[in-house]
Amino acid sequence: MQPRTSPNTPRDHLARRLLAVAEGDRAALRDVYDLTAAKLFGICLRILSDRVEAEDVLQEVYLTVWNRAGRFEPERASPITWLATIARNRAIDRLRALGPARAGRSGLEAADEVADDTPDALARLEASDETARLRACLEQLEERTRGAILGAFFGGRTYDDLACQAGIPLGTMKSTIRRGLIRLKGCLSE
Structure with a gap:
């Protein structure tokens, strides 16, 4: 199963590394982590507003990637979209698990108001093809x-x-x- 983009794009490289993870390649997982951890951590932190919780969720994200990389289909979604969806869903699950007291103003209702000097996910994608x-x-x-x-x-x-x-x-x-x-x-x- 080959990605549909040219073999030299960052998207294709990441897709190839995810396909290698699906085959049990630990070095490929390290590459995926190195290429995406900052972006995925930003998503987790934006949703959770707590660095420790975001770090824990990020670890869960990469465990999920390790266990489910075989489900990634490069012809259906870009690798960063697939990974960002996992991160978003895990962070929201964690926020819900923390309970209503924790998910109050600093949680789901305030997710769009979290101050963050880093570019949002859409701005970070601007550099991509x-x-x-x-x-x-x-x-x-x-x-x-x-x-x-x-x-x-x-x-x-x-x-x-x-x-x-x-x-x-x-x-x-x-x-x-x-x-x-x-x-x-x-x-x-x-």
């Missing part, structure tokens, strides 16, 4: 759909939080994001 295409495809989406996708996948916000903010049912938010992702996938594959 996919950014221009992604931005162009995002611009083709309806504003509400685009905002929901950006909030969920680059802002670390939960679907429930986005639905509450928009004043719509959770199921409607999930459908909006799902349809938007389908349109994005179609645009990106053109």
Whole structure:
């Protein structure tokens, strides 16, 4: 299973290393960690607002990568998107596990207000070869759909939080994001 990009892009290199991890290559896991730990830690820290918790979740992320790298399909998703989704989901799971007292103002509701001088996930992707295409495809989406996708996948916000903010049912938010992702996938594959 070969990635569809040219063999010299950072995306292709990372995809090849993930495929090697799926075959049990520990050195490949080290490479994946070295290439992505800063980005994934940023996602975890933005959601959790606690460095120690973010470090713990980051460790869980790489354990998950080790155990599930065989599920990565380079023709379906970019490697950084696949990894960022794992990090986001693990961080949200941890935030929920910490309970309502911990997930109060400093948690899910305040996730979009966390002060962070580092560029957000979308800004970090600007250097990649996919950014221009992604931005162009995002611009083709309806504003509400685009905002929901950006909030969920680059802002670390939960679907429930986005639905509450928009004043719509959770199921409607999930459908909006799902349809938007389908349109994005179609645009990106053109």
